[in-house]
Amino acid sequence: MDTTGISQQSLPSSSSRQEVTFVSSPLPSWQRTRASGLVRCGAAALALFALSACGNIEPWVKPYERQALADPIMSFDPNPVSSAYIDHVYEAREGARGALGSSGGGCGCN
């Protein structure tokens, strides 16, 4: 198989093979997804750049007011060994992946 990818239209014709119509947009869907994603990322970068130009921002929550936030029950990932495991359980059984904070290899999912 061509590893750079093939579309259904490029395959040898067959009476039983499904014919696919390529519709409307000048860009394929994956390029549109990436383009819109990049626009959003670019907007976020520009917002941060603008923010950095403000110089030293006065923290509206002082260090001595962060007692509750420092409590272990407020940690986003209090037990990395457990969260990495459960993320792997879901990733092996669901189509979605990423944006969870853990990474690793292997499948273990057959």
Place this chain on the structure above:
Amino acid sequence: MNDGRSACIHDASVSGANHFRAATLALLSLLAMTLLPLVSDAGVLPEDRADLLYHRYDGGGVTIHGPSLLVRKTMAEKYSVSANYYMDMVTSASIDVQVSGASEYKEERNQYSLGFDYLRGKTTYSVGFTHSDEDDYKAKTASFNISQDLFGDLTTVTMGFSRGSDTVRRRDTITDRIDNNFSEPVERWSYRVGVSQILTRSTIMSLGLEVITDQGYLNNPYRSFRYVDPENDTQYKLATEIYPHTRTSNAVSLNARYFLPYRAAIHGSYRFFTDTWGIGANTFEVGYVHPLKATPWTFEASFRYYDQSRADFYSDLFPSIDYQNFMGRDKELSTFTSKSLHLGASYEFAKTGWRFVKRGTVNLYYDRMQFDYDDFRDARNRSLAAGTEPLYSFGANVFQCFVSVWF
């Protein structure tokens, strides 16, 4: 069943993927340049701790269990190293195995990870390496992360990149030996950006974005799709799946935690996912953590809901063996929902310290998961006409028991 409108399946072109990676790297560089001038004072490295976990998954004819050990140690207050060993012992007679006519199999997966962090001012640089080893699947991953505290530590920005290289092998189902003539590569790239933000004295939020691109042999060499038997349309036949050789996915997640006045916390998260295979998914989770007053006990509960739409080239039953160029029947690519209830209890010991131990916890977690498929049928019963079998669903029980020690 595929309704015939199934879509244009496009592998991303290599040049397009390279262009995208270059743009993402440029974006990360811009972020780094934007943020570095704000460096001041010192940040904090993760705490020194050791965790020993036993995990067990039981559901859908599959049992997976094993240990995991994670140790992290800081040196000279600016270096931190971590090491993790993880093992899966698998016994599987899943529905895929049963439909293919194969018998139950056993296998092991061992995973080793090493991490190194360097703290300079309020910037933490991290590198990590992971090696995963199974008889028929090997995976190596290297990752780099940079984390920066900003604005009086109200904000933390992280950026990361991972590069993975896998080798897919296949076990001959007749001789039960690895087929030396089958070895296929998979290359992986991952780009991550995240921001966590203190909003109030009781509220913290985080936003994460991750783009992952895979290229290579992405299907499971053992799994088959099924198609209508041309000689008897009430029966089906099986053929090896054919997947696209590239996949790019985008995931965005939003998390929030709120501290309640009586020392408890509620949390919620949402993740939106989309990829070039046509899968779209939503993940919702809400939870509650409650330390029991004046006791060493902490209890927690959460509920997770997940739904996804099928991949463009997925069908439970294809009309013919050459219906389209890509064909898959992996239930992970179908339309389905999953719901999970998580319950946990933790007991804290040595709260005032004991020898070199600052404190420790013993933790017991239980998750009940339910997967309900909308277009994946239970094809094990051959007495029913193909395509009329009941929809498949299964439940799973997941146990974790672990001890954590801070030192």
